[in-house]
Amino acid sequence: MPGRLSMLARFSLYGFLKNQRYFEPFLYLALIEKGMTFTQIGALVGLRELMINLLGVPMGAVADVLGRRRSMIFSFAAYVVSFVVLGLVDSFWALAAGMGVFAVGESFRSGTHKAMIFDWLAREGRPEDKTRVYGYTRSWSKRGSAVSVIIASGLVLLTDRYTDVFLLCAVPYALGIVNFLGYPAYLEGASTKGAPLREIGSALWRGFRDALRIRPLRRLLAESTVFEGTFKVVKGYLQPLLESLALALPLLVTLGDRRRTAVLVGAVYVVLHVLGSRASRGADAVAVRAGSQDRAAGWLWAGNLGVFAAMAGGLALGMPELAAAGFVVLAVLQDTWRPLMITRIDDHAPADIQATILSIESQGQSLFAAILAPLIGIAVDALSGDTRFLPVAGLGVVASAGILLLRRRRPAEG
Numbered sequence: 001m002p003g004r005l006s007m008l009a010r011f012s013l014y015g016f017l018k019n020q021r022y023f024e025p026f027l028y029l030a031l032i033e034k035g036m037t038f039t040q041i042g043a044l045v046g047l048r049e050l051m052i053n054l055l056g057v058p059m060g061a062v063a064d065v066l067g068r069r070r071s072m073i074f075s076f077a078a079y080v081v082s083f084v085v086l087g088l089v090d091s092f093w094a095l096a097a098g099m100g101v102f103a104v105g106e107s108f109r110s111g112t113h114k115a116m117i118f119d120w121l122a123r124e125g126r127p128e129d130k131t132r133v134y135g136y137t138r139s140w141s142k143r144g145s146a147v148s149v150i151i152a153s154g155l156v157l158l159t160d161r162y163t164d165v166f167l168l169c170a171v172p173y174a175l176g177i178v179n180f181l182g183y184p185a186y187l188e189g190a191s192t193k194g195a196p197l198r199e200i201g202s203a204l205w206r207g208f209r210d211a212l213r214i215r216p217l218r219r220l221l222a223e224s225t226v227f228e229g230t231f232k233v234v235k236g237y238l239q240p241l242l243e244s245l246a247l248a249l250p251l252l253v254t255l256g257d258r259r260r261t262a263v264l265v266g267a268v269y270v271v272l273h274v275l276g277s278r279a280s281r282g283a284d285a286v287a288v289r290a291g292s293q294d295r296a297a298g299w300l301w302a303g304n305l306g307v308f309a310a311m312a313g314g315l316a317l318g319m320p321e322l323a324a325a326g327f328v329v330l331a332v333l334q335d336t337w338r339p340l341m342i343t344r345i346d347d348h349a350p351a352d353i354q355a356t357i358l359s360i361e362s363q364g365q366s367l368f369a370a371i372l373a374p375l376i377g378i379a380v381d382a383l384s385g386d387t388r389f390l391p392v393a394g395l396g397v398v399a400s401a402g403i404l405l406l407r408r409r410r411p412a413e414g
Helices: 007-018 024-033 038-066 068-088 092-109 112-123 127-159 164-168 170-180 196-213 215-248 257-281 283-290 293-316 320-348 351-382 386-409
Strands: none
Touching: 007 112, 007 127, 007 170, 024 038, 024 127, 024 164, 024 215, 024 257, 038 092, 038 215, 038 351, 068 092, 068 112, 068 164, 068 170, 092 112, 112 127, 112 320, 112 351, 127 164, 127 257, 127 283, 127 320, 164 170, 215 257, 215 293, 215 320, 215 351, 215 386, 257 283, 257 320, 283 293, 283 320, 293 320, 293 386, 320 351, 320 386, 351 386
């Protein structure tokens, strides 16, 4: 494999393999199968995001100083361990340990690979192609997600179990390690000579300082925290909502509850990821049509508010299918948002601490999710029927409306 693929192909292959997360469309259902309540699921998700928050920025700095490729290899090795643990254990604390190891992998990865892509573009003399190239590689990530849903749904249909999807994830992540071995050495991004601990501390200090000192960067990081953090909290609730729809539909009744759910979840998530792939590739065109990336972001915030409001109305009126459709639209908006936001942040981030700045951006999202995920879980457990998901839609309405009001008072730059 090394030497045979172009770097653009390798970057795309990374995204494709990274998104072979067969557990994602069934995560909440798998945890329910293991006996977890929504409160416990919220606690597990919150713990995962809190650990990502605590580890992510230091690990981004480690990647900048000690080498990005080596950090990515370690990240994928940690993922493999976490998938084995999550697939084999059933107790809350053992699952928490698995989530913790997953957070270690996520922390080493967060921001690091994006910095490698931007470094490669700079060396190729193509810095103006950041949005286009990142959108292209992200589209391959979404195609990977679509393929992973088909494979995961097939596994559930075959085994009539949700939890086996964790174990299968180890295979593509091992292949991802092989892919990293073909990355050129210059994408390590730094030398291990000198005093690495001092350099890590310096990178951390500069990253936090610049995130607070550079006004456009500070605003962008805050905006990204709320947009992506909200999506992190709410996206998993599509699964139990689809399960309730699957059991209510007079279709495929001979398959049994889990298999019927797998068919509906698989179909919806394939559509979601295919649309997301197109949205990522079209992000640059959205910015062009809007006239600027900031104005495009405003459009996406308005779309978010409208969708969350429609979801709340659908749940209140006993139309859960409207809420399910809303989740799909939210995912499309998020896949349009991400390339735009990453490019805008990178435009203001010093080149030698890109991974640190991008990790700070990711960690803001994780802290937001870590605080709210357990609270939303408790609120959902306190209600019943499909209306129990109203707090999920309510969170989105409040977050989107709040940011839109702030944008009107103090427009973002960049």
